[in-house]
Structure formats: structure tokens, C-alpha cells
Amino acid sequence: MTSKSENGSICDTEASITIGVLALQGAFREHIAHLNRLPGVQSVEVRTKEQLADLDGLVIPGGESTTMANIAQRWGLIPELKSFAELGRPIWGTCAGLIFLADRASGQKEGGQALLGGLDCKVHRNFFGAQINSFETELPVPKALKAFESGPQGFRAMFIRAPAVLEAGPSVEVLSEYRLTAGEQSVSDGLKKVAVAVRSKNLLATAFHPELTEDCRWHKAFVDMAS
Numbered sequence: 001m002t003s004k005s006e007n008g009s010i011c012d013t014e015a016s017i018t019i020g021v022l023a024l025q026g027a028f029r030e031h032i033a034h035l036n037r038l039p040g041v042q043s044v045e046v047r048t049k050e051q052l053a054d055l056d057g058l059v060i061p062g063g064e065s066t067t068m069a070n071i072a073q074r075w076g077l078i079p080e081l082k083s084f085a086e087l088g089r090p091i092w093g094t095c096a097g098l099i100f101l102a103d104r105a106s107g108q109k110e111g112g113q114a115l116l117g118g119l120d121c122k123v124h125r126n127f128f129g130a131q132i133n134s135f136e137t138e139l140p141v142p143k144a145l146k147a148f149e150s151g152p153q154g155f156r157a158m159f160i161r162a163p164a165v166l167e168a169g170p171s172v173e174v175l176s177e178y179r180l181t182a183g184e185q186s187v188s189d190g191l192k193k194v195a196v197a198v199r200s201k202n203l204l205a206t207a208f209h210p211e212l213t214e215d216c217r218w219h220k221a222f223v224d225m226a227s
């Protein structure tokens, strides 16, 4: 339902959930657009620690995890982001955001990079190779998530210089897996599959980019976690 506020602007009176999208670098606008399509949800670009206070959940978008970590460090955001996660507030990391949330990462730039951590996982930062190896595929929907109860039984997964979860601890629930092709297995020590979507308590992480497809169900799933 929309109504006119006193100053005459149109506002959505149903909006009750506020989701922030970390807007330091990367694909934050696409997440904002998807979130705004969901009823009762308003989204905000987040650049300061003060903005974190009023959020029901935070999306850390895809982009370049080293650059994002450097900016977050320079702007003094790392301690606040860490405590956001530690306090059990919902965070969804996509692609670079997944790397950011992982406790352990390989394939990092020399000198490593700041990680927020919280997700008991080891990720490979560029598991699927360089930009040129980016690809799109269809994966079965995660049955564990209510948001996928309706709609097609598969979802489009776009992998762009994508990471993958190589090891996950007992607290981590694997929501989606990707089966490696014979060629991929031969350069991955015979690994047959990797996790590409995981959930652990207040943290959701996906190696692919739902914000670049028409499907809003991953955003809905995160809003469910934040509601």
C-alpha cells in the first residue's frame, strides 16, 4: 500500500524491513534494485558505521574482495562489520562477499587480505579461474529455503571470477553444490564437487550472483532470515 506523506512524497507504508547493501565497491546497485522489488522491504546503500545501527540485515555484494577489504579498512568499518556478524545480525555475502565472510581463504593476493570471518569455511578466492572463465549454469533450488517453495525447480547461477567453498565446518549447512566437469576435476586435485551456497546461523553466502538474474528468490530467502 502506498500513501502520501505530509510533504507530499509517495511512501510505502508497508516497508518494515530495512536491508543495507555495503556500497564501497562492486555490484551493490543490482542488489538494491532486487530488494526494492520485494514487498515490505526497503534497501539502503551503506558506507558508514553509523548506518549499520538501524539495519535488519546487510548484503555484502560481489566485486573484488581485496579492494573491498582495503576500502573497508581505510574507512574504519572492519570492527563494526565484525561485531555486526558476531552479534548474530543477518549478513548475506555474494561472491566477493562470501570470501569476506569466510574464516579461511586461499588464492589470496600476496600479503593476504582482511576477512570478516564468522563462516567456518575455507574458500578458494578464484576457484573457477579468471574473468574469461566466468559462466552461467542452472542449479537445483535449495529445498531447505522457504523462498524456493514456489517457482521453477532450478535457478540460474552466474559465476564471475567466482570463489568456491572447499571445506565447511559442522556448523555450516550446504545449500547448493556444483559438480565439477572432468576438465575442472583434473585441475582441482580430483575434487568432484564444491559448495557454492552455504548458511550458518545468521550468515548466508553464495558464490554466484543472484542479483544479476531476474529471479528474486535468493533475496527473498535473505529477507526471511532478517525478518
Ligand SMILES: NC(=O)CC[C@H](N)C(=O)O
Binding pocket: 061, 062, 063, 064, 065, 066, 094, 095, 096, 097, 099, 125, 126, 160, 161, 162, 163
Ligand atoms: N565477482 C566477484 O565478486 C569476484 C570475486 C573475486 N574472485 C575476488 O577475489 O574478490
